[in-house]
Amino acid sequence: MKSLPPNRIYRGDCKLILKDLIQEGIKADLIYLDPPFNSNRVYNMIFNGGGLSAQQKAFHDMWNFTERARQLTFEFTKTIDQLNDIPTSFKEFIKAWVKILEAGSTEDRKLLNYLMYMTERLVLMKRFLAPRGTIMLHCDPTASHYIKVIMDGIFGNFINEIIWYYPNASRGKKMLAKSHDVILWYSNDKIFNFNRDDILVPYESGMTEWRYTKGGQAGKDMPKGKTPDDIIKIPSINPMSKERRGYETQKPQELLEFLVKMACPNNGLVVDPFCGCGTTIAAAIVLKRNWIGVDISGDAVNEICDRIGEMKDIHLRDNCKFNVIESNPETxxxxxxxxxxxxxxxxxxxxxxxxxxxxxxxxxxxxxxxxxxxxxxxxxxxxxxxxxxxxxxxxxxxxxxxxxxxxxxxxxxxxxxxxxxxxxxxxxxxxxxxxxxxxxxxxxxxxxxxxxxxxxxxxxxxxxxxxxxxxxxxxxxxxxxxxxx
Ligand SMILES: C[S@@+](CC[C@H](N)C(=O)[O-])C[C@H]1O[C@@H](n2cnc3c(N)ncnc32)[C@H](O)[C@@H]1O
Structure with a gap:
């Protein structure tokens, strides 16, 4: 494995940390992010048996358009003009969007807060990508259409909308079960890493033979399999699962392993700027990729350290070595x-x-x-x-x-x-x-x-x-x- 930067966990706002990493000259081959969504749900650890009180939930209602959010949005729209790597049309679009949402309802302003929060971080991620690098943004269908517009503007090269389908979703009686998340996959360029051979799936029975003879290629090796669909069926982590670490938003490691295997080269670097309890890191460790994880919460960082500590498999040991870095300010x-x-x-x-x-x-x-x-x-x-x-x-x-x-x-x-x-x-x-x-x-x-x-x-x-x-x-x-x- 190439000795890229040592594996790291940062505790802090990924906005500050991405700036530092860019300055250090580090480039990511795959950025996977599963940021907090535009909702009032609580994304920190939920204590089983009661959850959090309504008051605490209100406390976490992080998208309220506070004075600080207004100030940050204002500063961001001023600085976006100075970014050379963003198309002018997108800059104008963002400014118009800010104007419309700011003049709208409380809900519109919350949405504005969320979109600005994501945009200023995605702009940094664009600069952080290696030449063939790609970015995957994991979100739910309440946010994906907004984020897609932003990602089209910033990255330009849309690759796939990957649907993670979890058939074990809870089912009510008033509408269809909400049983999928969306993973938006983008790159800066038309040429990007795609390890097709590592993710091939078998042909349905009969199919291989049909292709084999029709193409008249008798005597050649049988094809190893076909390119998978953009719909991935994996159950979400249930309360009894051994994998479960008490994080409401924890994603299955199998999903992350598929994504990392598909999009990160063998000696590459995977970065998760909102890494929660460290699912991406665990996948990177298993697949022997280099990794950097960032989370703003000290509890999440402690959880990741525990999780890595529990990956006792000897052959993974080297890739389990890492540094924990506290974010600025240090003085x-x-x-x-x-x-x-x-x-x-x-x-x-x-x-x-x-x-x-x-x-x-x-x-x-x-x-x-x-x-x-x-x-x-x-x-x-x-x-x-x-x-x-x-x-x-x-x-x-x-x-x-x-x-x-x-x-x-x-x-x-x-x-x-x-x-x-x-x-x-x-x-x-x-x-x-x-x-x-x-x-x-x-x-x-x-x-x-x-x-x-x-x-x-x-x-x-x-x-x-x-x-x-x-x-x-x-x-x-x-x-x-x-x-x-
Ligand atoms: C949806 S969870 C990620 C869950 C993760 N994919 C997993 O499987 O555990 C989002 C995480 O982002 C973190 N977070 C929120 N704002 C952040 C920020 N500005 N910078 C870094 N992390 C942040 C939260 O603490 C939370 O752990």
Whole structure:
């Protein structure tokens, strides 16, 4: 195998990471992406037995057209003009689309947010493709028609619309079962990698013979098989499947193995910029391709590390070696270059919380995470980020008020500056949360300060808030103990 870049897992927004990889001169032979869709579904780990509350779902409603989304869209339409590798007609089309959707309904603006989010990342992916490289975008039929227009404009060479058909879809009585996803396959050029010989399927009985004699090629080798259809039938991962890792959006490894085998050369590089629990990576490992995976969620990265660790097959060992790389910013200087919204998002994600997309500024909740309170009880920890010079004991009082309002058991305050002694005292005065932990040797009790303060510098240095296990941690813990949730 060519020693391309070492296999890597990045934790961070693929937008930033793609820029770094392009700068490094790395090129992908196959990009497969399965990004979050344009819906309110929750794409992070779902805890079996109840799922998430309506409030948490609202929290994840990531396509709301917030002030930040408006600002990003505005900046993007300005920069798109400077991109030389995008046709002018497409630039004009995008600008017109922005104008129409922005003036439309709330739903239109959500769609705009989603489309801009995808467009700015796809533009980077175009530059990241190797000369014969291809890109596959996996989405559901609610998004595919919009994405196809964008991909036509950016990549130009449409190869196939691959239908992943899962006959085990759930069935209602009011309409046909929704039993397929769409994988849009594109390249920059007419010449692209297609390992046809590796994916041939047998002819139906009788067919081979007919071709064989009609062509008058008696004596030649029998054809090895035919080119497969663009419809791939593989069941989706069911709740009892051994492959299942608790990710609602996890795709079957068999599907990814087919795609990687078909489109990535033997010594090539596969990149998944939204890699979730690492299905593409697992496929690349099995097929001995080089790989890079990116995910914004720390839980996803931990999950992938576990998954690779479990691929114990000795002959795969070499390809299981990898580095985990935390995304920017690594220094306070880089951090200071972010705008306040970006700072807020980055800090919350870095501590493995979920950012609040509402960014209303008045609720005081910038992020949250779900924490275990013992038994089947769950609670939450909320976070408030105060960037710049903000620091005063009043902030602790406000956080206590917000915790009461939001019924949160714990609160984390993040400051850009050091907290005063008085603030620390006021935080301690909020008291302790006791957590009982069942261990093999009985019940252990742990206590956590209900209000904790961290500075952005401490977070950059890798410090975390200390709290009872989160949903994702509990799930991982239970899987390790062999008790699948
Ligand atoms: C639909 S899931 C991918 C599932 C994956 N195909 C699998 O089989 O596990 C989308 C993933 O994208 C991640 N994500 C969302 N926004 C991201 C971003 N800006 N950069 C990188 N990853 C992101 C989410 O954390 C989630 O794990």
């Amino acid at each position: 306070k200087r880089e951090y200071n270059r972010l705008n306040p919204f970006e700072k807020q998002d980055w800090l919350i994600r870095k501590i493995n919380g979920f950012p609040n997309p509402r960014k209303s500024g008045d609720s005081g909740v910038d992020g949250e995470k779900t924490i275990h309170l013992g038994g089947d009880q769950w609670g939450k920890m909320i976070f408030s980020v105060k960037t710049g010079k903000q620091s005063s004991p009043v902030l602790i009082r406000e956080l206590r008020g917000t915790m009461a309002q939001e019924k949160a058991e714990m609160g984390g305050l993040i400051l850009d500056v050091e907290p005063s002694k008085e603030m620390e005292e006021k935080a301690r005065a909020a008291g302790i949360l006791n957590y009982k932990l069942k261990t093999s040797s009985g019940i252990a009790e742990q206590s956590f300060e209900r209000i904790q303060i961290l500075t952005s510098q401490e977070i950059i240095d890798g410090k975390y808030f200390i709290h009872p296990p989160t949903l994702a941690q509990k799930k991982q813990e239970q899987r390790h103990s062999g008790n699948l949730l």
